[in-house]
Amino acid sequence: MRRKPSQERSRQVVEALIEATAQTIAQRGLAQTTTNHIAARAGVSVGSVYQYFGNKEELVGALLDKLVNDLGQAVDRGLPLLLDADLRTIVRGLLQAGFAFVGGNEKLYLELARNWDQLSTQRFLRTLERHLQEVFRLYALRHYREMHIENLPVAVFVVTNSMVFTILQYLSLPQAPCTRETLMDELTEMAAGYLQRRAAP
């Protein structure tokens, strides 16, 4: 951030710019999102963008920061409700929460996912992995008889990526091969089966 906004006015501009970035990406796609579009939608001029962001990338980065933060909060909110349930219920609940999270801004998240290489999209996955690792670590402690995973980080890595990308792929298909419920059932089956596999000896 090139200049730190000190007045209320400018803080609102920064907020409007980030929001406008989200909307423009959702509507036109990342590639077709220009600084002029963003400024116009935010109701300010291009110059204002460069008052607060060194370049376009920083602006998108700020948007991602906000989304990563939202994600973390969403997971944390849903977490305590799940820990008493069994593994299958937990996984199903996480999937449901995931769909709900993406639900509002499907277009935006799809577009961001399509451009996952543009650096920071990775932070999204890592944040998610970190939170899920915590969930399953706690579960494993409570149910050490049923679940004993040797390498939790790797297991979480596999499950997280499998879930996220399969769902994204499902969402971006022109016509779905099955209902959303069926997809969640199958993913739950796969993930829960995998995580539960190794009973302690």
Add this chain to the structure above:
Amino acid sequence: MRRKPSQERSRQVVEALIEATAQTIAQRGLAQTTTNHIAARAGVSVGSVYQYFGNKEELVGALLDKLVNDLGQAVDRGLPLLLDADLRTIVRGLLQAGFAFVGGNEKLYLELARNWDQLSTQRFLRTLERHLQEVFRLYALRHYREMHIENLPVAVFVVTNSMVFTILQYLSLPQAPCTRETLMDELTEMAAGYLQRRAAP
């Protein structure tokens, strides 16, 4: 293809252009790949690109056609060897084959995967799904006692996407969280467990 090459000379130019496209994408990334770069690397001038391809997209499309074709052949070659084995061995073999296939051009495939939205990358996945569906259909026929999946297309969809994207994600990590062998073991565990789950009543 704007003009059909009739002389040997021009056929070589077309081939060189496609090859140069692959190399340039692998080296500089799709976004930084310009028609001028491709032409230079192919040892011809930009104009020649437009003798045979209407635009840059068609050129990349031709490259993808070639790769999809390669993929189909690779799967078909490996297929007969696997059908006698058990499910776990088959999945492990497919993963091994997958890594081998990508192995030579890791950079290229990663870069193409990063830009999966640019149309035709989807064809890649569908081709793979189609082939895998055939593999598991045949396996299910032979081992109808052990495996009876109600909705094979959906199961294959889930497994294929999970495997492909987890591997791609693994490959694009700056530092791997586990060895390639471990990853394959875990993926095998998850996929085979999932596919084998429902025994016939």
Add this chain to the structure above:
DNA sequence: GTAGAACGTGAGCAAGTATTCATAATAAGC
């Protein structure tokens, strides 16, 4: 050998877009 077709060339055009900067408007401090 030569005419005509196929092919190759690369400077330059057209279009788009990130970024700057001189200038103007607004708010804060006194």
Add this chain to the structure above:
DNA sequence: GCTTATTATGAATACTTGCTCACGTTCTAC
């Protein structure tokens, strides 16, 4: 009210890049 700091403006700049086209070269058929 006046001064200074902060914020906003948007035309102009600088740069990239896909693509064209008038011209030169190579091949083929007769």
